[in-house]
Structure formats: structure tokens, C-alpha cells
Amino acid sequence: MESLDPRVNRLDLKGFQGNLTRKAPLDQFGTFEVFIQMKEGKPYQHEGIVHAPNEEMAFIFAKEQFSRRSTCSGLFVVETRNVFVTDFTEGEDTIYNYISDEFPKEGDKEEYEFFHLMKRGKQHQHVGSVEARTPQEALALAKPAFINEKPVFNAWVVKTSDILFTSEEDKHIWDTLPEKKFRDASDYKASDKIKAFKERNAG
């Protein structure tokens, strides 16, 4: 096998060339946003991102990436570029102060899901869905319900049909063996054991 270590690979460099070539794209997949529902009835919240070639594989990866330890009752993924995001506000300033009531009125109505960030540094949570022609309109329609409520620092809008949801029958993948403490580092009480070992050796 050829070495993957650039320090080794560079040993083979032979001279230099002055002509230009195209910058090579990164050899990696696009990204998908992952949303998790910890328990039936709780809102879905954004957990993170996976790289994947398509949404089916994104779902497969997301399941182990973000729900292998905690409880989970549902998961959905959406390609990053299909998530429409606002700017961030701070303090008592809600992003809805900046959402225009004017929006283009062309096209057909479709369902959009919207998500709020209520605390900087926390995750976006699913709030609801609304029928609209554009993501902009979706937020404008949500505005009256939220403008006088607790400040929303950032909002996301996603067309419902762009989301890959968990099918009812696939929800069984989270029915797992409960006796899984061996998955948690804390169960091995490593620091206690190291401490006891040191004390034994000191004495």
C-alpha cells in the first residue's frame, strides 16, 4: 500500500512546473443536516451534520452518528443547501423584527417546516409548518405568532418535501438492548481505577 503520509509522498516530487491547472475540489461528499427527536412528543432538534452521497446514505450515517447512545424516537435529514437561514440577532432582539411582510406571490403553495434558535450556542428546534410559496413567505406567515414572544435569534426554513423522514416501520431501529452500559466510558470508572492504582503503588 502506498503511504498516505504527505511527508513520505513528497519524497517523490520531481522538479516544479510553472503552468496553471484547475484547483481540485475536495474529495468529499456534500453535507446533510440531521434532526433528532429524543422522545415521542418532543420537538425535533438539530443535532449536527453528516457527509453523504445522498439522503438515504445520510440517514444511515446519521442514525449511528447522533442516536447510538441517547434515546431516540425519530430522525430526519435534509441536504444542507435546502435549509434557508436568517441572520443572527442577540439580546432581546427577535429575528422576526426583520422579516418583511412583503413577499413575491408567484408559484404554488407547498408545505414548509420552520425551526427556531432560542438560545445562542444551543440547537435549533422544530416549531411548526406552514403552507407557503417560498421560504420567505413561510417566515412572513409565521411572524405574527412569534413577533411578540420570546426572542428568536435565528430561524431556519425547509420545504417539507426536501426532508427524508423516518418511516413508521423503521422506528424500530431504536428499540435496542437496554443493557448497553459498556458503550459509556463512565461505566468503566477509569479515573477511580487509576487513582486506586496510584494510591496502591505509592503506599
Place this chain on the structure above:
Amino acid sequence: MNETALKELLYKMADDQLIIGHRNSEWTGMGPLLEEDIAFSSMAQDKVGQSHALYQMLHSLGESEPDTVAFTRNAEQFHNCTLTELPNGEYDFSLIRHFLFDTAEAIRFELLTESSYAPLAQLAKKIQGEIRYHTMHANAWIKQLGSATEESVNRLQTSLEKALPYALGIFEPSPYEQELIAEGIFAGEEVLKEKWISRITEILSQTSLQLPDLSTLKPEFGGRTGQHTEHLQPLVEEMSEVFRIDPGAEW
């Protein structure tokens, strides 16, 4: 209940889960991409957990502690099918093995949800969720790569042909087939094999991969009676290395 027959079944299942779990865990840190590395490692850990549950069941039937059983036997005392012990090779082989083995594993546990041995039926029900994800993962990969590029199709096809005789070894009949069936403990390897063939055929038919005529292949038997390839003993030694340094250590 015929305890000898039951134990033979439990041992081969437990050993399958332990050895495939250990083999798959060898990809940890080396997977083709981070997300897959984590997913494959996590499933490997599931399988070791399932083996633990089965060894625990054997322990309740009078066999030694799970750790003793897992870490103090030599290769010829293991009853896993030889498919599980083959070296990982490249990722195409590991994926094909994952697909072939996990499909059989999933059906075996489905059949066992009806077992007359209640603790086994209960365990089979409990782990169906985990296994559902494992086969979902395997099927997604096989469907993707099985119809992607010439290279991916060729690689999977080669690995499929290499793995199939060993995969047929999963269904090596037990000396107690009749007893297991008669007592309703397990529907038997032949039933399992027929269901397995139809399920892998269904997935493979959605790809560019060709399933060879299975009746022309000679199954690699022997694993169930302790006759293994040269690859198992080194695996067992590595797996039990730490345990053997201090068998009494508390973890």
C-alpha cells in the same frame, strides 16, 4: 427440553456474533469515511453485546461465565461459521460479508421470536431493532455500490463470489436439527437458508450484481464443529490478549 441441542444452537449463534463483531471492529479508525467508520464500529459493538447476551443465557444453563467462554477457548472450541472469521480484506469484501451474514442473522432472530425456549424468544424480540438497522445499512450500501461504477460493481461481484461458499456454511446442519425443530426451539437451518436466498436475491436484483447458481457451489462447512480456517486462532489470540494478562481483573 433438549438442553444439548439448545446449547449447541446458542453456542454457534453467540460465537458468530462475537467473531463477526470482533472482525468488523478491526475497521475502527480505518473506515472509508468518518461517518461510516462510526456506524460500522457501532454495529460491531452491537454484535459483541448480542454475543454477551447469548453467553449469559448459556451461563444460566450451567456453562461458564461469559468472559471465560469468550476469552479462554482456542479456535477449535469455537462454533462460529468460517465466514465470520475470514480477514477483512478490502471494504468491498467486508460489506458483502456484512450483507450476507446480517441477512441470515436477521432471519434467524425473526424465526427465534417464535422459539419455544422463552428466554431466547424474548432476546430475539429485543434485538430486532438493532438488527433491522444493521440490514438497512448493509442493503443501502449494496444497492448504492452494486449499481454505481464499473469498479464498484466489479469489486462487489468478485467479493460476492469469494464469500458465497462460506456464506452457505452459515447453514451447516446441526446434529440436532430434528430435535430443535420437533421441540419448536428453532425452525432449522434449511428453512433459514431458503428464506435467506429469497431475501438476498431480492436485494441483489436491484443492483447490477449477479447471484451465481448456488446449487453449483460447495458450501464451506466445518466451522460449527470447530474446524476453522487458519485465520481464527490469531483473531482469538488478539481478542483475548488483555484478558489473559490478568483474568481476574475487574473492568
